[in-house]
Amino acid sequence: MTNTAVPAVHLAGLHKSFGKVHAVRGLDLTVQQGEVVAFLGPNGAGKTTTIDMILGLSTPDGGDVAVFGRTPRAAIARGQVAAVMQTGGLLRDISVRETVQLTAAMFDSSRPVDEVLARAGILDIADRRVEKCSGGQQQRLRFAMALVSDPGLLILDEPTTGMDVAGRRDFWSAIRADASRGRTVIFATHYLEEADAYADRIVLVRQGTIVADGTAAQVKNLASGRTVRATLPPGDRDLLAGLPPADRIEYDAGRVTVRTADSDAVVRYLLNNTGAHDLEVVSHNLEEAFVTLTADEPGSDASQNAFEGDRA
Amino acid sequence: MSQATAIQDRKPSAGGINSTFLWIEIKRLLRNRRTMIFTVLMPAIFFFIFGLSNKDQLLPNGHSYGQYILISLTVYAAMTAATGAGSQVAVERAQGWSRQLRLTPLLPGAYIAVKAAAALTLSLVAVIAQFVIGALAGVTMDPQIWLTAGLVAWLGSLVFAALGLFVGYLMPSQNVMQILGPALAILAMLGGLFMPIEIMGDTFGQIARFTPAYGIGQLARSPITGEFDAMWILNVLVWLAIFVGGAAMAFRRDTKRV
Numbered sequence: 383m384t385n386t387a388v389p390a391v392h393l394a395g396l397h398k399s400f401g402k403v404h405a406v407r408g409l410d411l412t413v414q415q416g417e418v419v420a421f422l423g424p425n426g427a428g429k430t431t432t433i434d435m436i437l438g439l440s441t442p443d444g445g446d447v448a449v450f451g452r453t454p455r456a457a458i459a460r461g462q463v464a465a466v467m468q469t470g471g472l473l474r475d476i477s478v479r480e481t482v483q484l485t486a487a488m489f490d491s492s493r494p495v496d497e498v499l500a501r502a503g504i505l506d507i508a509d510r511r512v513e514k515c516s517g518g519q520q521q522r523l524r525f526a527m528a529l530v531s532d533p534g535l536l537i538l539d540e541p542t543t544g545m546d547v548a549g550r551r552d553f554w555s556a557i558r559a560d561a562s563r564g565r566t567v568i569f570a571t572h573y574l575e576e577a578d579a580y581a582d583r584i585v586l587v588r589q590g591t592i593v594a595d596g597t598a599a600q601v602k603n604l605a606s607g608r609t610v611r612a613t614l615p616p617g618d619r620d621l622l623a624g625l626p627p628a629d630r631i632e633y634d635a636g637r638v639t640v641r642t643a644d645s646d647a648v649v650r651y652l653l654n655n656t657g658a659h660d661l662e663v664v665s666h667n668l669e670e671a672f673v674t675l676t677a678d679e680p681g682s683d684a685s686q687n688a689f690e691g692d693r694a
Numbered sequence: 695m696s697q698a699t700a701i702q703d704r705k706p707s708a709g710g711i712n713s714t715f716l717w718i719e720i721k722r723l724l725r726n727r728r729t730m731i732f733t734v735l736m737p738a739i740f741f742f743i744f745g746l747s748n749k750d751q752l753l754p755n756g757h758s759y760g761q762y763i764l765i766s767l768t769v770y771a772a773m774t775a776a777t778g779a780g781s782q783v784a785v786e787r788a789q790g791w792s793r794q795l796r797l798t799p800l801l802p803g804a805y806i807a808v809k810a811a812a813a814l815t816l817s818l819v820a821v822i823a824q825f826v827i828g829a830l831a832g833v834t835m836d837p838q839i840w841l842t843a844g845l846v847a848w849l850g851s852l853v854f855a856a857l858g859l860f861v862g863y864l865m866p867s868q869n870v871m872q873i874l875g876p877a878l879a880i881l882a883m884l885g886g887l888f889m890p891i892e893i894m895g896d897t898f899g900q901i902a903r904f905t906p907a908y909g910i911g912q913l914a915r916s917p918i919t920g921e922f923d924a925m926w927i928l929n930v931l932v933w934l935a936i937f938v939g940g941a942a943m944a945f946r947r948d949t950k951r952v
Contacts (some may be wrong), residue, residue: 437797459799461706470790475725480718487714488798490706531798 388451390415390535390566391436395445398431398590405431407590408445413568415534418561420581421570422672428590429570430468433539436568437465450534457535461489464528465537472520474513478504481512482526489531501560502526503552518549525553529560536560538569542576554580574672586675593675601675607643608665612658614638621656709801711808719812722782724819729778732875733820737771738827744888746831757918761835764828766887768821769847769914773907774878775820776851777871779813780858780941784870787863787948802945806859813855814848821848839917850910853930854878856937857906863944881907906933 391413398406406428413419421429434440435447438454449457457463472481479495486492499505502522507515515523521541528536538557542550558580561567571577577584578598586594586601594601607629613636614622622631628642638658642648645663652658706712723729741764749760786792795805821844835843862870882888884898885907891899902908909929916922 439793439796458797461799463797465797467790467794471794473722473786473789473791475722476718480721483714484718485798487712487718488706488710488795488800490799527794 387415389413389448390417390450391568392448392451393432393436393445396432396435396442396447397444398428398435398440398442400431405590406435406442409587409591411585411592411595413566415566416564418567418580418582419569420577420584421568421587422572422574422577422584423570423587424572427587429587430539431590432587433465433537433568433570436537437463461491461531462534463537464531464533464535466521466524466528466539466541468540468543471524472512475511477509477511478515478519478523478526479508481523482530485527486530491532492530493532495530498526498529501529502556517544518546518553521545522553522556525556533565535566535568538567540570540572542571542573550576586672588675607641608645608663610640610642610645610648610652611662611664612638612652613660614652615657618656618658624655625651706799709804710799711804715808716811719808720815723779723812723816726782728871729775729782729816732778732871733771733775733816734823737767737774737820737824740770740888741767741824741827741831745828745833749831749833753919755918755920758833760828760831760833761839761918762890762915764824764833765843765847765915765918766911768824768828768843769850769907769911770878770882770887771820771824772817772847772851773854773882773910774875775817776813776853776855777858777861777874777878779816780809780855780860781862781870781874783809783859783862784865784867785862788866792948796949802949806941806945809859810852810855813858814852817851817855818848820851835918842917843914846910846914846916850914850930853906853910853934853937856934856941860937860941860944863941863948881905884908885911887911904929906937909933 389412391411393409393411396406396409397404409428409432421432423429431440435442436449436454438447438458447454450462452460454463473484476484479499482495482498486495496505496508499508502525504519504522504526507519510519512520512523521544525538525541528538541557542553545553554576557567557569569576569581581598583596584594584598584601585592614633616636619633622633622638625631625640626642626644626647628640628648630639630641632639638652640648649661649663652661745760745763745767749758749763751759753759753762783792825840825844858874861874865873867873884902884905886894886902887907891902891908894902903925906929909926912919912921912923912926913930916926
């Protein structure tokens with residue numbers, strides 16, 4: 383796929399606040415057609431807020447959103463975008479098949495209803511009332527609804543919330559099979575393994591901005607560095623000020639923990655200049671990269687997490 | 695899926711109004727037991743309570759009181775049906791369906807048109823059910839009176855479909871009809887659908903003339919009373935404008951908020 387085509391999504395300098403909470407703070411992102419992108423971040427990072435703006439469900443306070451080069455509303459009016467939301471969006475009093483038929487009726491052309499039910503793995507419960515479906519089945523129904531319009535861009539907001547492990551795996555293999563047909567997919571998740579396993583590209587968000595963007599391997603490297611731990615006599619604590627540049631230094635109960643890109647220099651300093659002993663050096667995996675890159679700075683607003691919790 | 699099909703223009707024709715959409719909406723209304731109770735059962739019970747005992751009394755112009763009360767209660771049945779259908783948007787909002795629809799090319803106007811058509815279908819069911827019950831109970835009228843009164847009751851219910859939408863967009867309730875049901879009964883009483891306005895007394899009689907069920911009731915009974923007043927049409931149009939305007943305003947407010 384060439385990158386000369388109009389990008390599926392282009393976000394520039396996006397800002398959005400809710401009252402005092404600055405949920406999205408100058409976010410820039412371009413997603414080319416055909417990419418499968420994971421939007422990874424802890425609760426309250428601004429993922430859902432950003433997705434709402436891409437979908438035109440809310441308006442940015444500042445910055446631009448373009449979907450296939452148009453406003454979100456114009457792209458949706460042309461049937462180019464579909465989304466699987468976390469919750470809601472289903473009528474309880476109709477059947478699974480009727481829900482997809484009804485959704486298909488909103489578009490001028492659509493895939494055959496039974497075909498998308500089969501692809502979402504819910505053809506066998508097509509006549510079941512939505513209110514009688516489990517959370518996982520409802521999530522697959524949302525996926526079927528998104529597939530029926532055959533959109534160029536598919537957005538999934540925490541699509542596997544509430545699914546068991548097997549259900550999650552089936553769901554992702556359906557998504558993956560679909561993405562291999564060339565569809566652009568953006569999904570938000572706070573499951574690292576989902577981002578690692580199913581995305582071509584991971585965009586790590588923290589406190590409303592992007593802190594890392596690349597393949598899973600690149601993101602791991604970004605935060606690569608290592609963690610150095612050592613026992614340090616309390617009297618030597620002042621000597622930590624002389625450490626080479628480090629991402630983070632913690633001292634607790636006689637142990638010092640240093641996250642750094644240059645572990646050799648840190649180890650050398652600790653051994654040469656302090657009474658440090660019992661040294662350990664550990665390298666990061668994606669999870670630690672995630673923790674390193676998305677950790678809130680000390681004293682940052684905890685209200686943001688509480689806020690996202692309220693929205694969910 | 696090729697890239698060309700992915701980003702081609704695929705706006706639905708007629709903004710999304712189509713028979714599948716309308717048919718599923720109608721099925722949902724007919725399946726809803728609560729709606730059917732308000733639409734068919736309650737007006738029928740009222741007819742048996744208020745109408746049956748004195749259906750053969752005569753009005754001064756020679757028409758029977760049974761005709762008078764049957765047409766009045768048919769207007770009541772149609773308005774309840776239409777309000778109930780319209781107010782279902784409250785349930786859809788509560789379930790997040792309205793938000794989901796905003797992710798489709800469906801135009802708001804098309805959605806409202808389908809809702810109005812579904813409401814009119816339900817109020818047509820209400821009118822026919824009420825007339826069948828009345829006919830079985832022995833009420834007789836000239837064919838053109840059945841037709842005219844039925845048409846007025848049916849089309850007049852559009853005013854109340856708009857009321858239902860208005861209230862449905864204002865209230866986040868799953869049980870919006872529990873509030874609207876009693877409110878409609880009061881409007882029906884004030885509009886002279888349960889008893890003639892003449893016996894209400896002067897003050898209430900004056901107030902009644904400005905309530906939303908009054909104009910439709912007077913117009914629907916016009917073929918048997920032989921009376922006509924342009925003020926009745928004005929009453930219907932003003933209330934239609936108020937409820938449509940209110941619904942449009944509440945709808946816009948609703949789509950702004952997420």
